[in-house]
Amino acid sequence: MIQVGLEKEGLRLAETVVRQVYENGLQFRTPEAITAVGTFRAGHYLRAMAIWAIYQVLTRRSRVAS
Numbered sequence: 001m002i003q004v005g006l007e008k009e010g011l012r013l014a015e016t017v018v019r020q021v022y023e024n025g026l027q028f029r030t031p032e033a034i035t036a037v038g039t040f041r042a043g044h045y046l047r048a049m050a051i052w053a054i055y056q057v058l059t060r061r062s063r064v065a066s
Contacts, residue, residue, distance in 0.1 A: 001013065001053055001057070003057045010054065011054075014051065020034065
């Protein structure tokens with residue numbers, strides 16, 4: 001989202017993911033999905049590594065602006 005110009009929406013989505021992880025005690029686990037009753041599947045799913053894609057876009061953008 002951030003990469004295609006939807007920075008506000010992308011950062012809001014990232015914030016929601018961070019809150020979900022930390023408010024549910026999953027700091028050291030990255031679940032694929034959390035159910036309505038609080039259980040989760042794929043406790044070590046790698047999609048959470050998308051934070052590095054956000055970092056890369058923001059870093060590139062700040063270098064270009066400099």
